[in-house]
Amino acid sequence: MALIMGLIVVVAILIYVFEMLRRQKLREKYAVLWIIVGIGTLILSIFPQLLDQASSLVGIQIPANLLFIMTLILLVGVCLHLSHEQSQAEDEVRILAEEVAILRSDLQDLRALRPPESRDAAQHPVANGRPVADK
């Protein structure tokens, strides 16, 4: 019974990951990790004796503890990875914000340079699908 429960959960997670990938809600680089974890868990839930063998191999008396420690290490790793990605994303957003601020002021300067009669055209600079010329 426990075996079937485990199987159902793992298969559900794997399907969910695939579905997110298919809808492009999840980037491949993150999906790979979860697919590997899912398949590993799938194997363990089908062959529980693998866990027993592995724990006696590394000298852990209660096999469940091996599972816990592996899970903890994995989760810490995932958190670190996400923090790293998040920092990178923040950095990129900041650089974009800097560029936007500078470009906005430059655009204002260019508008001010323009003679008054052509200002109307400048109201919708990309309305006809191409940016207005500089001069």
Add this chain to the structure above:
Amino acid sequence: MTQPSDISSARKHETLVIMPAWNEAEVIGTTVREVFEYGPECDVLVIDDGSRDNTAALAGEAGARVLRLPFNMGVGGAMRTGFKYAKSHGYTQVIQVDADGQHDPRDIKSVLDGLRDADIAIGARFADKGTYEVRGPRKWAMGVLAWSLSRIAGTRLTDVTSGFRAANEKAIRQYVDHYPAEYLGDTIDSLVVAVRSGCKVRQVPVSMRERQGGQPSHDPIKAALYLGRSGLALLFALTRKRSTPSTN
């Protein structure tokens, strides 16, 4: 990137005063006007760091050029934007001035003069001039910082967290490449990396005026936290790779 030739009309002088401002509507107008009145020939660039009041409008009225950041990025982020602007518009020297009016515009010239034999000039508060005073644990923390940064820079620095600092072209290029937006990155980290990248630092004594609002805190816990964070910033800065300032 924007080419300098496109917008040369925006640059009227060789010197740019960069003024990061966050919700400074009360004082920004006065500060900008004072810079024009008492400072040297310069353009003033106010970086509105995501203010929710009308800082940007008031700065513009006072005659400053205004960059509006879409959200608050802290002094470090604002200064990075300022340095980028200075580089792309071809300014030869920039100076950072606080929007709250604690930096006396009459001192701008002397800090800029410090650039004659250095790449970075810091207007230092406690160099036997003026009335600004800090006491207790915060003073000790600043003492430790000043001592270690003096060793690194190879010159006596007494006020390393001063935001009143000028940079020449070489330092601007270096800042654009590496100007951390972290806490204290704008003062300690940026200075250490600049020094390690071959920029020469010099200290210029200036007087500081009372801040228009808010008191510097003397809470020992805050001071300890401050020392801890600045120590960390220093440690990171020292272990960073040195960068070679890119050419234009």
